[in-house]
Amino acid sequence: MDDEKRKEQLRTMFSKVVDPLGYKFSTDEELVEFLLEQEVNIEKEKGSPFCPCQGLTGEREHDMKLVCPCIPFHREHYDAMKRCWCGLYVHKDVDDPDSLMQISLKEFLESKNKD
Amino acid sequence: MKKVVMYTLSTCPWCMRAKKFFREHDIPFEYTDYDKADDRTKEAIKEDCLAHGSEMSFPFVKIDDKVVVGYNPEKYATLLDL
Amino acid sequence: MKQEDNWIFALKEDELSNGEKKPLLIEGNKVLVLKIDGDFFAISNKCPHMECPLSKGTLEQYVIKCPCHDWRFDVREGKFLDAEEIRVPIYETKVMEEGVFIKLSKEGAGK
Numbered sequence A: 001m002d003d004e005k006r007k008e009q010l011r012t013m014f015s016k017v018v019d020p021l022g023y024k025f026s027t028d029e030e031l032v033e034f035l036l037e038q039e040v041n042i043e044k045e046k047g048s049p050f051c052p053c054q055g056l057t058g059e060r061e062h063d064m065k066l067v068c069p070c071i072p073f074h075r076e077h078y079d080a081m082k083r084c085w086c087g088l089y090v091h092k093d094v095d096d097p098d099s100l101m102q103i104s105l106k107e108f109l110e111s112k113n114k115d
Numbered sequence B: 001m002k003k004v005v006m007y008t009l010s011t012c013p014w015c016m017r018a019k020k021f022f023r024e025h026d027i028p029f030e031y032t033d034y035d036k037a038d039d040r041t042k043e044a045i046k047e048d049c050l051a052h053g054s055e056m057s058f059p060f061v062k063i064d065d066k067v068v069v070g071y072n073p074e075k076y077a078t079l080l081d082l
Numbered sequence C: 001m002k003q004e005d006n007w008i009f010a011l012k013e014d015e016l017s018n019g020e021k022k023p024l025l026i027e028g029n030k031v032l033v034l035k036i037d038g039d040f041f042a043i044s045n046k047c048p049h050m051e052c053p054l055s056k057g058t059l060e061q062y063v064i065k066c067p068c069h070d071w072r073f074d075v076r077e078g079k080f081l082d083a084e085e086i087r088v089p090i091y092e093t094k095v096m097e098e099g100v101f102i103k104l105s106k107e108g109a110g111k
């Protein structure tokens, strides 16, 4: 299949998945295009559109939680950032994705335990 | 000069931005793309990442003995006294 | 349209034993019929993640696990176990005169 076509298919499928979770594609269209392109390539190489910004370990249980969109498995952490780790998806109310920071899981857990 | 070592993925835009940050500030750094590394290197990177915070998120930036996970120019700057 | 008109014959009651499932094409909808503890359930056969056929997944009690990336759904309400907002469409079933019938919702969910 044509890469461009696959990219659009992923876009259609994934928007249906993230919508009920309160997320949308980032308004940074260049970033979105880039990330989807990476996912198409990763899918060709590894069989699934794994996350372009997180590493696989080869253990199925770990890696299957990194197939895009991985939001369901990292919900609290991403909700705190209002974006997913890659920034492909953001909360629906976000218009300026550049203002959102990556917060590591460790920092997130530490700040959560403080509250 | 503090030593900057980075673990990255070849597919990750935030890793590219992190590299760009250090280049723009003329700070030398070493990096390894986890996804392109051989099995032994992979294993070592994985251990490092998991030991730090039980996740495999990139970029993973070490500035001397301090670790920053994620693209965070402010933190990089603070740690480098920029 | 009268309500009873929506019931469509799916399969004969004895075609499935407990714990078994069967994919069917019903009026253009990919449907998966399952029998668990004597009850029949019908869900869309397309995983809400990337549309893999759930018929190739594994069933454990009421939970079906997608063969592609292991997302798990409760076949009773269609809920995705890791985020309940995501659901696989479900259809009502009933058994009449040894036949299993399912009711396709008007929106044609699961198409």
Ligand code: SF4
Pocket: A035, A050, A051, A052, A053, A054, A066, A067, A068, A069, A070, A071, A084, A085, A086, A087, A088, A089
């Ligand atoms: S972090 Fe974002 S882009 Fe990466 S897999 Fe998760 S949802 Fe997809």
Ligand code: FES
Pocket: C047, C048, C049, C050, C051, C052, C066, C067, C068, C069, C070, C071
């Ligand atoms: S298609 Fe079913 S879990 Fe991905």
